[in-house]
Amino acid sequence: MNDRNAAPNRVPWPPIIYLAAIAAAIVLGLLYPLPWITEPLSDLLFAAGWLAVAGFAAMEFSAVRALNRAKTTIRPDKPSDHLVTDGAFSFTRNPIYFGNTLLMIGIGLIAGSLWFIGLAVVAAFATQKLAIEREEKHLQARFGKKYIDYTKRVRRWI
Numbered sequence: 001m002n003d004r005n006a007a008p009n010r011v012p013w014p015p016i017i018y019l020a021a022i023a024a025a026i027v028l029g030l031l032y033p034l035p036w037i038t039e040p041l042s043d044l045l046f047a048a049g050w051l052a053v054a055g056f057a058a059m060e061f062s063a064v065r066a067l068n069r070a071k072t073t074i075r076p077d078k079p080s081d082h083l084v085t086d087g088a089f090s091f092t093r094n095p096i097y098f099g100n101t102l103l104m105i106g107i108g109l110i111a112g113s114l115w116f117i118g119l120a121v122v123a124a125f126a127t128q129k130l131a132i133e134r135e136e137k138h139l140q141a142r143f144g145k146k147y148i149d150y151t152k153r154v155r156r157w158i
Contacts, residue, residue, distance in 0.1 A: 008076065008077070008079070008131070008135040009076060009077045009130070009131060009134055009135075012076050012077040013076065013126075013127065013130040013131045014076050014097055015076075017126045017127050017131075018100045018104070018127070021119040021120065021123035022104065022107075024115070025115040025116040025119045026115075029113045036112035036113075036114070037112075042112065045109045045112075048106075049108070049110035049111075051106075052103070053103060053106035053107070053110070055099075056099045056102045059092075059095045059096075060096060060099045062087040062095065063087060063088040065087055067084055070082040072084060074096070080138065080139060080142060080143075083139065083142075083150065085150050085154070089154070091158070092157060092158050093150070093151065093154050093155065093156050093157075097124065097131070098158060100123070100127075101120050105120045124157075
């Protein structure tokens with residue numbers, strides 16, 4: 001198999017990274033609870049958390065729908081059959097990973113847990129290093145100028 005058709009990763013890193021970050025946030029929150037902001041600001045953060053969760057749901061729905069319409073894989077350990085640039089992919093090149101980060105931040109705001117918020121940033125960084133950068137090389141090899149033009153129009157995250 002040539003480089004153009006090779007999968008970007010052998011391991012589906014993003015779901016592993018985000019699930020590990022969520023588990024770590026729960027355990028650390030139980031073992032070492034951190035102080036949280038008091039009312040009335042905590043009420044605003046709680047509401048913002050629900051908005052973040054709603055944003056996650058909308059982004060995931062839009063991204064999965066776009067991938068299904070294009071008949072390409074959602075799996076980060078499989079090669080892409082088509083370059084998807086519509087739906088949520090029209091404003092971020094990584095809507096599912098961005099959505100996962102948004103979900104963790106939303107949970108942190110709802111639960112009043114700084115661990116979720118901090119580990120969301122760590123998970124996003126790890127995802128970029130272990131998955132996104134490899135996926136970008138795969139997409140550039142597979143789709144060439146079409147992908148390069150897309151990267152000039154749409155940011156990696158937001």
